[in-house]
Amino acid sequence: MAEESYPAELRYHREHDWVRADGDEAIFGITWHAQDALGEVVYFEPPAVGSHIDADSSYGSLESVKAVSDVIAPLAGTVTAVNDKAVESPELVNESPYADGWLIRVKLDDASSVDSLLDADAYQALL
Amino acid sequence: MTSSLRRTPLYDRHEELGARMVEFGGWEMPVYYVGINEEHRAVRARAGIFDVSHMGQLEVTGSGAENLLRKALASDIDRLEEGQAQYSFLLNEKGGVVDDLIVYKLPDKVWLLVVNAGNIATDLAHLKGLKQRGAVVTDKSDETAMIALQGPVTLDLLADIWPKKTPGPDTIKPFTAVQRVVAGVPCLVARTGYTGEIGVELMCPADRAGDLWDGILAHREHGVVPSGLGARDTLRLEMGFPLHGHDIDSKTTPIEASLGRFVHLGREFVGSAVLDKQVAKGVKRKLVGIQLLDRAIPREGYPILKDGTKIGTITSGTLSPSVDRGIGMGYIAPEYAVPGTTLQVDVRGRERDAEVVPLPFYKKES
Incomplete structure (x- = not known):
């Protein structure tokens, strides 16, 4: 399992998601804290590519051996890609939550919506 | 915490x-x-x-110990030699499982019941309620x-x-x-x-x-x-072992739970009349093993479906680390409770294909 970290270049949502944004292109994943709370992830149910997801709503689910957890969209947008490697090998979410264990790629409805998210310090203050 | x-x-x-x-x-x-x-x-x-x-440890001693256990347990303690143990049940009058336990016949006329953690107080009250003269039940759990x-x-x-x-x-x-x-x-x-x-x-x-x-x-x-x-x-x-409070409880009998092999009938004990009747006339539901064919995990409370109609509920489930499949148990009508029967589990709004399989789910390679 990965060491605890909250990279400064990412933005965070209080439901323990991170966003790596570049203009209106963004990648979503869950934070180290979220994967630690969940335990070993054994299943990732992703949204369909092309579907629209709403901010603060569930866009998929992650299951550990013991529990199911909804994944909350930090921002609104249209799903442009799903991390098939995380679907095939869900343990990537534990091993590499900010890199190989990313979940989906999204075209944001509003590129400026990223500014509404927390920075790493503000997110860690919530933990 | x-x-x-x-x-x-x-x-x-x-x-x-x-x-x-x-x-x-x-x-x-x-x-x-x-x-x-x-x-x-x-x-x-x-x-x-x-x-x-x-887990709880209840000691049963005194001149009435055997009579209390003959009345309270669904297994026949007279089959036990000193040092032997049985998996057994405390039942209510309706044959429902108050608790499942292991009973040990120890030296010096001491009987030991190892019971579920959450049921210690219930079991003590149940045993005392049988008012067996000469039987002393002592809670040794602490x-x-x-x-x-x-x-x-x-x-x-x-x-x-x-x-x-x-x-x-x-x-x-x-x-x-x-x-x-x-x-x-x-x-x-x-x-x-x-x-x-x-x-x-x-x-x-x-x-x-x-x-x-x-x-x-x-x-x-x-x-x-x-x-x-x-x-x-x-x-x-x-292994298909039931967990009390999930797969078995005070509203399900050992016969319905497919645990009849641990029950010794032909004797009178609390709940035996209901069990006798169920064995003679059959049961309306049986606990079975269900393995998902799709990649999904059945969990407690998920509906079990047959051609769109709900026929039961998952009582516990997980992803099996050994067979890498979603596995679970649940009660369904005997007509469906046949290994090989295909059915579906409603996994958070999505119907997933599954089949009834014999227990245990995992068999050791020998």
């Missing part, structure tokens, strides 16, 4: 080992130390050590710790901490128990468990539990790893 949760004598050991703690049956227990899958695989391949001190050592290397490891000049641990047959000093700690050593592996459950004085735990873990060269309730649950599910 609230302070009202109870802690076992091994709580400090769990903290030192970095366990993730959860509430279970009013107790603060380790759910895992490193990870559920890793601990599960260690038990199947080598061995795991589990703190199960939350002064007793219990450690389960489970997995194929169990007996080899135990031999290293076994008293010299006594027959080795490999001479203890399944479902028997002996008194031995293990790693310097006086224990009742029972060849029982909840994992489907060769294993023992060791009961000792609560204040000696740490010495026993440390004595076993001093032999890590055998590959034994501390294992939590998470692995205990996935291990028992793979």
Whole structure:
């Protein structure tokens, strides 16, 4: 399992998601804290590519051996890609939550919506 | 974590080992130390050590002890020799399972019931309610710790901490128990468990539990790893062993739960009339093993469907680490309770294909 970290270049949502944004292109994943709370992830149910997801709503689910957890969209947008490697090998979410264990790629409805998210310090203050 | 949760004598050991703690049956227990899958695989391949001190120990003594147990238990205790044990049930008048337990016939006319942690008070009240003259039921749970050592290397490891000049641990047959000093700690050593592996459950004085735990873990060269309730649950599910409060409860009978082989009928005991009738006339529902064909995990409460119609509910389920499939149990009508029957499980709004399979889900390669 990965060491605890909250990279400064990412933005965070209080439901323990991170966003790596570049203009209106963004990648979503869950934070180290979220994967630690969940335990070993054994299943990732992703949204369909092309579907629209709403901010603060569930866009998929992650299951550990013991529990199911909804994944909350930090921002609104249209799903442009799903991390098939995380679907095939869900343990990537534990091993590499900010890199190989990313979940989906999204075209944001509003590129400026990223500014509404927390920075790493503000997110860690919530933990 | 609230302070009202109870802690076992091994709580400090769990903290030192970095366990993730959860509430279970009013107790603060380790759910895992490193990870559920890793601990599960260690038990199947080598061995795991589990703190199960939350479980209850009720001693039944006195001139009326046998009569109380003949009335209270669904198994026939007169089949037991000293040192032998049975898996059994306390039933209510409707045949529902008040608790499932292991009953031991110990030396000196002492009977021991090892019961579920959350049911100790219920079981005591139930037994006292039977008002058997001359029977004394004593709750020994607080002064007793219990450690389960489970997995194929169990007996080899135990031999290293076994008293010299006594027959080795490999001479203890399944479902028997002996008194031995293990790693310097006086224990009742029972060849029982909840994992489907060769294993023992060791009961000792609560204040000696740490010495026993440390004595076993001093032999890590055998590959034994501390294992939590998470692995205990996935291990028992793979074997199709029921968990009280989930797969069996006061509204389900052992016959419905497909556990009739542990019940000895042709005797009168609390609930026997209902069980006799169910055996003669059949039951309306049966507990079965359900394996998902799709990649999804059945969980407690998920509806079981046949061609769009709800025919039952999952009582417990998980992803099986050994067979890498979603597995679960649930009650369905006998007409569907045939291995090979295809059905569906509603997994959060999506129908997933599944089939009825014989239990256990996991069979050891021999």
